[in-house]
Structures are given as C-alpha cells and as structure tokens.
Amino acid sequence: MIAEIITIGDEILIGQIVDTNSAHIAQELNKIGVSVHQITSVEDEHEHILTTLKEASKRADIILITGGLGPTKDDITKKVLCEFFGDSLVRDDAVLRHIEFLFEKYVTTPISDLNREQALMPSKAIALHNEYGTAPGLWMKNAEKVFIAMPGVPFEMKSLMEREVLPRLIKEFKRPFIYHKTIRTYGLGESAIAQRLEDWENNLPVHIKLAYLPSFGTVRLRLSGKGLNEEDLKFSIEQEFEKIYPILEDIIADVNGENEDITITIRELLNTKNHFLSVAESCTGGELATKFTKNPGASTYFKGGIVTYATKAKEDILSVPHAIIEKNTVVSAEVAEEMARNSRLIFKSDYAISTTGNAGPDKGDSDKDVGTVFIGIATPEKVFSEEFKFGRNREQVVKKAANKALEMLLKELISK
Amino acid sequence: MIAEIITIGDEILIGQIVDTNSAHIAQELNKIGVSVHQITSVEDEHEHILTTLKEASKRADIILITGGLGPTKDDITKKVLCEFFGDSLVRDDAVLRHIEFLFEKYVTTPISDLNREQALMPSKAIALHNEYGTAPGLWMKNAEKVFIAMPGVPFEMKSLMEREVLPRLIKEFKRPFIYHKTIRTYGLGESAIAQRLEDWENNLPVHIKLAYLPSFGTVRLRLSGKGLNEEDLKFSIEQEFEKIYPILEDIIADVNGENEDITITIRELLNTKNHFLSVAESCTGGELATKFTKNPGASTYFKGGIVTYATKAKEDILSVPHAIIEKNTVVSAEVAEEMARNSRLIFKSDYAISTTGNAGPDKGDSDKDVGTVFIGIATPEKVFSEEFKFGRNREQVVKKAANKALEMLLKELISK
Incomplete structure (x- = not known):
C-alpha cells in the first residue's frame, strides 16, 4: 500500500515556512503499515497542482494533500480536485453549521461570505470534520485510489489525521505490517559505526533495512522491515538486534531509540524514583528547559x-x-x-545540569575558543563536568551542547 | 530561471526527520532571483531517484539534490548521478587530502576505507569544497541544465550553499529580479484580513502576488513580484504597499516583516537605547529565552x-x-x-516579560481552563498584563503564548 504526500503552498517553495506536516503524516502512515513513496511540494498554481495529482495517482494508492483549503484567493485545492474528478462545488450544510458555530464561540470578528464559502465542497467528496478550524478535510475516491485533502495549519491537520483520516484508511485498506526498532548511540560517527557493522550489514535479510540517523552528536540506528506476518517480522528484526547489540554495546545509550525525544526516557527514569531536575544555562540559552517542558508531564520531574x-x-x-x-x-x-551545584540547591532538585560556553560568533566574556562548552552535572552524590569543542557554527554549538547534556544526564541515570 | 529541489533519504519519508534543508535552499535561491518550482522527497532507492532526476530535468534548469552522500551503504546519490550522466567514479585527490585533514584534526577514531571512498567522484563532476564535513558537494552540467548535489547535514549544506553553490549560480545564469515585501500583522485572522483587502487584491497587477502567512496568532502578508527591471519592480511593489497600509494600519505590527524572526526587530529597538531585557517563564518553559538567544548578538540586549x-x-x-x-x-x-516585576529587579534589566498559564493537557496547580495564559510586561514605567485563551493544544498554547509575548513587547517598544 503506497501513499504520496502533496503539500501545496507558495510559502513552502519560497522557503518562508518549513514543511513539518509531511513528516507527521509520514510517521502516522508508517505506524499503520502504509509506506510513503514520495513527498511533493508545489505552488498555489492550478495546472501544476493538477499535473502533480495526475502523476501521483499513477504511482500511489493513497494521495494525501495539505494546504490550499483556506478562505483566501490563493487557496485553490478544492477547485483543482473538482477539475480532476469532473466535479463541481456544492454547499455542505453540516460544514456551514460548524463554521457558524466556531465563529459564534471563538471569533470576535463577524462571519463573512469568504468564511461561509468554506462550506462549498466537491459533490463527490466526503467532508472530514475539522474540530479546530473552518476548513473541513476532504475524502474522495476514484477507481481504487483515495484522495485526501487537509488544511495546512499543523494542529488542524494533526487532529484530522487522528480522528478522521487514519481510522478511515485502516477500514478501507488491507496493509502489510511495518516494524521499526531504533537504537540511540553516542560517541562514534556514522562511518565508524558502519565499519563495525559491515559484516553484519552484508548479511542482512532483504526485507530488513538499516538507516543511520545522525543528529548533533548522536546517531540513531533504525532497523525496519515490512512483512505480511507480524510475528515473523518482529522476530526477525529482534533477532538482528540481538546480533548487533554486542557489537555496539559500549556506545548504545538507549535501546528504545524510537523516542526521538530522549527527554521521554529521562522522565521515565526520574519518575520511577520521584526525582526532580533543574537546569542552569548559559550558552544553550533556554534550549535545555524548552526540551524538558516540550512534552506533557514535564511538571512530574522538571x-x-x-x-x-x-x-x-x-x-x-x-x-x-x-x-x-x-x-x-x-x-x-x-x-x-x-552553576549545576547551585541550580540544584536553588530549585531543591535532585539533579541539575548546567552549560557554559562560547556559542559564537564572538568570544564574549572569555578567552576560550568559540565552540568550547563545559557541561556540569550535579547529582545527590557528586558534581562533575566535561569540556567539549562543538565547532564554529552557533546553531550547531547550541544544539550539540543541549544534546550532549541530555546524554550525560541519561548515562548518569542509567548507571544507577 | 526555474529550480527544483530533490531531497533523498528514507528518514524523510518515514517522518523521522523534518526536511528543513529545502526551506533554506528555497530562501537562498529566491534572494538571487531563482524560483523553486517543486520540491520532491524520495527514498534511498536507485530507480526512484533516477526517475525523479529525469522528470525534474524536463521542468527545471537547476536541480539541487541533498542527501545520500554519506559514507554508508544507503548513500547512493553519486552512483545514480553516474548512471544519469553515463559517467563513472574516480578518485579526487584534493577531496581525499581534505578528508584526511579533517580526520587528523577533529576525529579521534582512525580513518577507514569507507571514509576514503568519499573521495570518489563522478569524473564529469566538479567537487564543491565542504569545509565542515567529509562529503564534498557536486556540480555537474548536462546540456544547459545544472545538477548540484549537497550533503543532507543542514550546517554542511548551508555552508556549501553560501560558499560554493550561490556564487556559481550567480556567475552561470542570467536571472530576473524577485522582490518581496512582508508586513507583520496581529489581531485579525486570515479571512478577516482578506475581506478588508478584497477590492485592492482584485486590482493587483498580474506580476505581483499576495500571500498570507499565518503563524500562531500573527499573520504576515507577503507581496512578491518578478520582473526584468529591478527599479520598476520595487517601485510597483512599494506602490501597492502604500495602498494597503491605510487599510491595515491598526493591525500592522512591523512593516519589516521580512525578518521572520521578530526578535531581530526587538533587538534593534533595545540596542538603540542600550536597554536590556529579561524573562520569567512558566508555561512557555524556556521557549522565550530560546527565541531571544537564538541569534548572534543576544548578549547585547538579553x-x-x-x-x-x-x-x-x-x-x-x-x-x-x-x-x-x-x-x-x-x-x-x-x-x-x-513575575515580570521581579524578573526585571533580579536581572537588573529595563524590560521583562513573563508567562503563566495552563498549557495542558492537564490543569496543573490552577483551576483556570487549559489554554489560559497571562502575559506580563514590566517596563521602566509600569507593569501590566493581558489574559489570553490559546485553545487546547499544548504545543500551540506554548507557541502562541511566546509569539504573543513578543508582539506585546514589540508594541510597547514601538509606542515609545
């Protein structure tokens, strides 16, 4: 079962926004065994969108579109879908009532004709309820292909995926199983890891692939496979994991690397002991605090x-x-x-992490080289620190320092 | 002059990473008058990459590729380019010397054959020097089309764009001028703004387009045009801006909305008076501090x-x-x-911003609804606050609150 994602919007092609929607959609589809074959971003331009739809429908079974459903002139997704399906727009009364309800409840400006026009839908489309916004999603079928359009606003799209799109896809299509296992490593680069794994990788069964996901000082390794029998698939991937574990044991930080977010693992470890954390940041400038507070449940440990x-x-x-x-x-x-010692005392926490360094581009109040960062850790038993050189790129220094601090804390928590 | 971007990598199609490279490349190309027509993300799969290259070369003059240049098995971009150009890989001695230099200077593990193999280049390619990494970029020409391949690691790609790719493109191609003017508004939604601008928008010259860029409580409006005469183009866009200014005057927060990053405008305003800022955050959890420290020069005002x-x-x-x-x-x-008052006193700053709210999903230590946020501002003259309801989505509450805090501060600074 192959999907393609099409994101529509000039703002993506001139680089004013980053397309985060595609990654979310791809992640969710993968979880239900649908592979994304291609992601295509095109302008708000009728002919180009139409051509892209036609090409995608040759290759894929499911075509998911985001963007171009807003109330303004540059939003033309519905018109293009009408042309593609030889359809025309008709008013959907349920959608109109929802738009009127949202305006009454949440919006201070009066409802306009432009807002009401968002209730116009292709006659062959099923409207997908958008709880958070005035632009409904669309579900249209053509031969055995499904076309799904969603608004480009990320939280509206996410809610539509969860409540409308995924349940319908699960009902409609028979899908193979996809299984991933991801391990987080630290301390070695991509090629050094690849060298260690060379013999093993050469003997990997064809239905299993290995991907290297490097990110500011850590490399996550993802084993993924696809198969018709869920148990067999899991077994064969776990078997491969058993083989690489001893090869990489010294550099594995987290065998549940599926959490792209290492703070979730840290939270779980701190929660089990009812321990709390605080930070004291200089060069990371709030990045560490932001990482810890990003996910729900932050107040249970931070x-x-x-x-x-x-x-x-x-x-x-x-x-x-x-x-x-x-x-x-x-x-x-x-x-x-x-900094770490005093943060722990001031916040009355059990663990504290600190950073101080020169992120650049200038040296600031120290003669140390740009890229030099000291990371400190205070625990109930001790206080220690390490020195790092993270290069000359400001953004990279901050991100690497924050990631390294998370790793140091994770190592410390795991070693208990 | 039309460009297309192709990003290669399974990790994008399974959604484990967000493709931020394309936005950066598109931004930089736009600045030199090259329009991006399409962005395509495909898997690490030989045939698929080859087909995508062929299709892109039918539509575009410049094809930029990122990813698939690493040292591991799943990196096949160079092989596919060889097939496309009927070429073969040969060792580039200069590249090899650079790889050996990087290993000697920065890497503790010994250099491997996999690393040395990164010096293999298609014989028809010009190697683009990658200061920060072992994978060089590639520049290949075919008829009048240029193919450029860059590593997928964002800071390596950025450095290659700046030092190698853009200067070569400027030298190689005659380009039309592109001019953007972006205005930041607050307080009204996309459709309410569209309604105000309807008459004006209907009379917009064909070479000028208007885009709405909504983002967590602000809407930026971007006028953009393309033309052969730089002066005429600028003049016609500034003329349109003169027309909309009076229509939107009450909601314009910043006429220099080109800075997607509002903190740059805030820094400029604070610097002129040698004023300093501090923050006190609860629900935004470090997001505000991170925004202020993201750019160089943070220490001049934060x-x-x-x-x-x-x-x-x-x-x-x-x-x-x-x-x-x-x-x-x-x-x-x-x-x-x-919080704002005391942050100002503790940090001995001139201005302070505070946030306290329920980001959700649970209510925490207050009975206020999830999504309720109070933002406080302390200035040399006064302390005040406003209450907001930012909905029920945690991520959205944090981002909207941080953006709103920046807007409140900007308004306060502009009103001086």
Missing part, C-alpha cells in the same frame, strides 16, 4: 531553570563566586560545576 | 531568564508572595505581573 546569559547574572542569581569566574573565566569547568 | 515550572519555584526564586498565589491561583494576572 522544576525549572535559570538562563544566565550575562556573566553578572551568573554571580547575582546563580551565586557563582566572583573569584571563581575571575580565576577561571566564565567558560570553565569550575563555573559549570558551580 | 540578560537571561528564569523558568519556574513548579509553583513553589515561583515563590522561592521569583519571590512571588505565597498569598498572591493563594488568592488568585498561579495562573492569574497578579502572578504574571509579579
């Missing part, structure tokens, strides 16, 4: 953090003694350790 | 922030009186204002 971007704030708020900064400079093991 | 996720931390660290929390609950105007 007390908070202090971002002391200015050197003086490290003294005033984190109580790092002036003499320590004077002697070692602000980018030093001593300052990182003081 | 002192730092405190993330008090736990209610107790608001008392202990931000000195919000227990009685005020008791009386008003932790999600209240009073607490938001205390």
Whole structure:
C-alpha cells in the first residue's frame, strides 16, 4: 500500500515556512503499515497542482494533500480536485453549521461570505470534520485510489489525521505490517559505526533495512522491515538486534531509540524514583528547559531553570563566586560545576545540569575558543563536568551542547 | 530561471526527520532571483531517484539534490548521478587530502576505507569544497541544465550553499529580479484580513502576488513580484504597499516583516537605547529565552531568564508572595505581573516579560481552563498584563503564548 504526500503552498517553495506536516503524516502512515513513496511540494498554481495529482495517482494508492483549503484567493485545492474528478462545488450544510458555530464561540470578528464559502465542497467528496478550524478535510475516491485533502495549519491537520483520516484508511485498506526498532548511540560517527557493522550489514535479510540517523552528536540506528506476518517480522528484526547489540554495546545509550525525544526516557527514569531536575544555562540559552517542558508531564520531574546569559547574572542569581569566574573565566569547568551545584540547591532538585560556553560568533566574556562548552552535572552524590569543542557554527554549538547534556544526564541515570 | 529541489533519504519519508534543508535552499535561491518550482522527497532507492532526476530535468534548469552522500551503504546519490550522466567514479585527490585533514584534526577514531571512498567522484563532476564535513558537494552540467548535489547535514549544506553553490549560480545564469515585501500583522485572522483587502487584491497587477502567512496568532502578508527591471519592480511593489497600509494600519505590527524572526526587530529597538531585557517563564518553559538567544548578538540586549515550572519555584526564586498565589491561583494576572516585576529587579534589566498559564493537557496547580495564559510586561514605567485563551493544544498554547509575548513587547517598544 503506497501513499504520496502533496503539500501545496507558495510559502513552502519560497522557503518562508518549513514543511513539518509531511513528516507527521509520514510517521502516522508508517505506524499503520502504509509506506510513503514520495513527498511533493508545489505552488498555489492550478495546472501544476493538477499535473502533480495526475502523476501521483499513477504511482500511489493513497494521495494525501495539505494546504490550499483556506478562505483566501490563493487557496485553490478544492477547485483543482473538482477539475480532476469532473466535479463541481456544492454547499455542505453540516460544514456551514460548524463554521457558524466556531465563529459564534471563538471569533470576535463577524462571519463573512469568504468564511461561509468554506462550506462549498466537491459533490463527490466526503467532508472530514475539522474540530479546530473552518476548513473541513476532504475524502474522495476514484477507481481504487483515495484522495485526501487537509488544511495546512499543523494542529488542524494533526487532529484530522487522528480522528478522521487514519481510522478511515485502516477500514478501507488491507496493509502489510511495518516494524521499526531504533537504537540511540553516542560517541562514534556514522562511518565508524558502519565499519563495525559491515559484516553484519552484508548479511542482512532483504526485507530488513538499516538507516543511520545522525543528529548533533548522536546517531540513531533504525532497523525496519515490512512483512505480511507480524510475528515473523518482529522476530526477525529482534533477532538482528540481538546480533548487533554486542557489537555496539559500549556506545548504545538507549535501546528504545524510537523516542526521538530522549527527554521521554529521562522522565521515565526520574519518575520511577520521584526525582526532580533543574537546569542552569548559559550558552544553550533556554534550549535545555524548552526540551524538558516540550512534552506533557514535564511538571512530574522538571522544576525549572535559570538562563544566565550575562556573566553578572551568573554571580547575582546563580551565586557563582566572583573569584571563581575571575580565576577561571566564565567558560570553565569550575563555573559549570558551580552553576549545576547551585541550580540544584536553588530549585531543591535532585539533579541539575548546567552549560557554559562560547556559542559564537564572538568570544564574549572569555578567552576560550568559540565552540568550547563545559557541561556540569550535579547529582545527590557528586558534581562533575566535561569540556567539549562543538565547532564554529552557533546553531550547531547550541544544539550539540543541549544534546550532549541530555546524554550525560541519561548515562548518569542509567548507571544507577 | 526555474529550480527544483530533490531531497533523498528514507528518514524523510518515514517522518523521522523534518526536511528543513529545502526551506533554506528555497530562501537562498529566491534572494538571487531563482524560483523553486517543486520540491520532491524520495527514498534511498536507485530507480526512484533516477526517475525523479529525469522528470525534474524536463521542468527545471537547476536541480539541487541533498542527501545520500554519506559514507554508508544507503548513500547512493553519486552512483545514480553516474548512471544519469553515463559517467563513472574516480578518485579526487584534493577531496581525499581534505578528508584526511579533517580526520587528523577533529576525529579521534582512525580513518577507514569507507571514509576514503568519499573521495570518489563522478569524473564529469566538479567537487564543491565542504569545509565542515567529509562529503564534498557536486556540480555537474548536462546540456544547459545544472545538477548540484549537497550533503543532507543542514550546517554542511548551508555552508556549501553560501560558499560554493550561490556564487556559481550567480556567475552561470542570467536571472530576473524577485522582490518581496512582508508586513507583520496581529489581531485579525486570515479571512478577516482578506475581506478588508478584497477590492485592492482584485486590482493587483498580474506580476505581483499576495500571500498570507499565518503563524500562531500573527499573520504576515507577503507581496512578491518578478520582473526584468529591478527599479520598476520595487517601485510597483512599494506602490501597492502604500495602498494597503491605510487599510491595515491598526493591525500592522512591523512593516519589516521580512525578518521572520521578530526578535531581530526587538533587538534593534533595545540596542538603540542600550536597554536590556529579561524573562520569567512558566508555561512557555524556556521557549522565550530560546527565541531571544537564538541569534548572534543576544548578549547585547538579553540578560537571561528564569523558568519556574513548579509553583513553589515561583515563590522561592521569583519571590512571588505565597498569598498572591493563594488568592488568585498561579495562573492569574497578579502572578504574571509579579513575575515580570521581579524578573526585571533580579536581572537588573529595563524590560521583562513573563508567562503563566495552563498549557495542558492537564490543569496543573490552577483551576483556570487549559489554554489560559497571562502575559506580563514590566517596563521602566509600569507593569501590566493581558489574559489570553490559546485553545487546547499544548504545543500551540506554548507557541502562541511566546509569539504573543513578543508582539506585546514589540508594541510597547514601538509606542515609545
């Protein structure tokens, strides 16, 4: 069962927004055994969208479209679908009532004709209820192919996928099983890992693939396979995992690397002991706190953090003694350790992580090279730190430092 | 001059990574007058990549490819390009020396044959120097079409675009001028704005387009045009802007909306007065601090922030009186204002922003509805706050709250 995703919108092609919708849709489809063969982004241009629909329908069974369902002139997805299906737009009364309801309840400006026109639907389409917005989704069938259109607003699309699209696809199509197992490693680069795995990889069964997913200092390895028998598939992938585990044992940080988000594993480990965490950030500037608070349940383990971007704030708020900064400079093991120690005391937490470094492009209040970062960890038993060189690219220094801090904490928690 | 972008990699099609490369490439191409007609993401699969290359070369003059240049088995871009061009791989000594240099200087593991093989290049290709990595870019010409391949690692790709690809494209192709003007508005939805602009939009010259770019509570409006005469083009777009300004005056937050990043405008305004900023965050969990520290120059206006996720931390660290929390609950105007006031005092800053709210999915330590957020602002003259309802979606509540806080601060700074 093959799907293609088409995202419509000039704003993607001029690079003003990043297409995050496709990744979400692809993830959700993969979970139900539907493979995405291609993702295509095209402009708000009638002929181009039409051609893209025609081409996609030659290759795929399911075509998912996002964008171009808004109330404005540049939103033409429904018109193009009408042409493709030889259909015309008619008013859908249930959709109209929902639009009127949303305006009454949530919108302060009066409802307009443009808003009401969003209730026009191709006559052959089934409207998919959009709880959060005025643009309904569409479900249209042609021979054995299904065309699904969803609004481009990410949270509206996500809700439509969950409530309308996935349940309908599960009902409509017989799908093979897809199984992934992802392992998070740290400390070795992609090619060094590949070299270790060379013999094993050469003998991998054809229905199983290995992918390397490097990301700012960590490499996740994903084994994935497709098959008609779920038990056999799982068994064969777990068997391959048993083979690589001893080869990579020293660098595996997390055998449940499916959580792209390492903070979920950290939360689980802290929760089991009812332990709490806090942070003290300099060069990561809030990135660590943001990572910990991104997911629901943050308050069950994360007390908070202090971002002391200015050197003086490290003294005033984190109580790092002036003499320590004077002697070692602000980018030093001593300052990182003081920051972690004091964050733990101030927040009354069990663990604390700190970062201090030069993210660049300028050196700031320290003579250390751009890219130098010290990461400190305070635990109930000890305080320690490590020094890293993360290169000269600001964004990369911040992200690598945050990832490395998460890894150091994870290692510390796992070693208990 | 038409370009297409092809991104290669299973990890995109199973949704494990979001393709941010395409947006960056599209942005940079637009700046030099090259339009991106289509973005296509395909798997690491020989035949599929080959077909995609063939199709793209029918439509576009410039084909940019990212991904599939790594050292591992699943990296096959160079092989496919060889087939497409009827070429074969030969060793490039300069590339090999660079790989050996990088390993000597930055990598602790020994260099392997897989790494050395990255110096194999199609004989007809020009290698594009990759300062930050072992995979060089490629530049290949066929009739009047150019094919460019770059590694998928974002910071390597960015550096290659800037130093190698864009200068070569500028030299090689005559391009029309593209001009954008983007205005940031707040307070009205997309369709309400469209209604106000209806008459004007109906009379827009054909070479100018208007796009609506909504994002968590703000809508940016982008006028864009393409033409052979730079002066005429700029003049006609500025003329249209003069027409819409009076129609939208009350909702325009920033006429230089080109900065997708509003913090750059805030930094400029604070810098002119040598004023400093700090934050105190609850529900935004570090998102605000991260936004302010994302760009270089943060230390010229941002002192730092405190993330008090736990209610107790608001008392202990931000000195919000227990009685005020008791009386008003932790999600209240009073607490938001205390947080802003005290952040300003603790950091000795001129301005401070605070957030306190229920991001959900659970209510936490307050009886206020999920989605309720109070944003506080402290200035040298006053402290005030506003209440907002940002819906029930956690991610959306955090992002909308952070954006709204930036807008409130921007309004306050502009009103001086």
